Amino acid sequence: MSKLFLSEPETPKTAIGVLLLNLGTPTAPTAQAVRPYLREFLSDQRVVELPHFLWQMILRGIILPVRGRKSAHAYSSIWQDNGSPLLIGTQALTTALAKIMPKGVITRFAMTYGQPSVANVLQEMKQQGVQYLLVLPLYPQYASSSSGAALDQVWRVMLRQRVQMAVRSITSFHADNNYIQTLASHIQTYWQKHGRGQYLLLSYHGIPQAQHLAGDEYVEHCTTTTRLLVAELGLKESEYRQAFQSRFGYAPWVGPSTQDLLVQLPQAGISSLDIVCPGFVTDCLETLEEINIRGRADFLAHGGKQFQYIPCLNSEHEWVEVLAPLIRQHLHGWQ
Structure with missing residues (x-):
């Protein structure tokens, strides 16, 4: 069997999935944890549009050693007892949204960089029977370096699925x-x-x-x-x-x-x-x-x-109530 494509496990009843995407976060406010996160983030050519080889020399030789320490200090100033504010906030939003989604809709979140990764979350959703997937990058305004980069991660996984999910995306909601x-x-x-x-x-x-x-x-x-x-x-x-x-x-x-x-x-x-x-x-x-x-x-x-x-809207009830109809609108025809 070719290793180009992921093998497909037997799946339960067909389900619809909603995947929220956010930027990502290191696992800890330390230079050791921040550097691999920054390396993944700043290596994305959607983020830094420079010749890859030249940029990697600058990134690994100059930026990561210096910026890793500075970023770790910045993260340590906002880190909460239970982890990264971005991770905690995205998880809370996803949990609140999942409670009001229609029956049969599986709602998850992933990070463009770091964990939980898009690849791992999509694999989990596929195993749960998701064959119809709506993807929502959590950026109101579309930018190639944010929403575009997030959606790229989904398309990379799709390229490796032997039996691909049907996919829709909400690229922006800046004027909603x-x-x-x-x-x-x-x-x-x-x-x-x-x-x-x-x-x-x-x-x-x-x-x-x-x-x-x-x-x-x-x-x-x-x-x-x-x-x-x-x-x-x-x-x-x-x-x-x-x-x-x-x-x-x-x-x-x-x-x-x-x-x-x-x-x-x-x-x-x-x-x-x-x-x-x-x-x-x-x-x-x-x-x-x-x-x-x-x-x-x-x-x-x-x-x-x-x-x-x-502060941002975070997981406020009114904000969750906004996301729900936006998502339902784009699920039309799948339910």
Whole structure:
């Protein structure tokens, strides 16, 4: 028997599967655990679009030894007693969603990088009888380096299945009306409890300018989400700003830069700032450490007086109630 394809075990009754995909996380906040995770993540040519051989020399010789230590320190500042916030949050969301899915729908999650891997989870789902699969990357706005990279992992597994699942995917939900309304309500609820700052900064994960110029629709998706969200919130143009965080390397990235604005806004008279990250649905390193720890410190160090980070939707009931109809819509005809 050829080893090119996975052997197919006998399966129980045909089932429908829903697979949620998130980025991934190291298994521990240590350099030893962070380096293999970063190596897998940064070796993906969807993420870093440079010649493979040249990039691997830079990655293994320079970046991993230095960034591994720095990232481990960052992870240690947000690590919870029961593990990574991203893993815990994604698991909680999946569990909550599974409870309200129609009978016969198996709901699981996997990580693009790290564990639980897409390959292992799909194998488990196949053994449970899943022959119809809906895949949802947990990124509202599509980017080749996030949603595209996540879906690539699924297609790689499909290439090795002798009897392939039928697969559908939800590539983005950046303009979904229920998502926009729920996020707006989430922000308003936060303001009711904690008060409202002078200015709202909407910070999205950035991408290199070269990827944007090559045709990636991510910036347009982010701009659409911002336009719809601020309209729902009733904000004036002078009360908010869209920006992009997480710059890496020396090549130009799309802007304006969140990091730059956190320094500039106090100098422009903004003393109290609220910040939300609509490109993330689960709190993670980029929101908890980059924004709520380092971003807060930068803003306050340059003259800001009050900094409020508005958490992600995570596994809130209202958010789960948004995902359920979105998924049911894409399951139409399979049930």
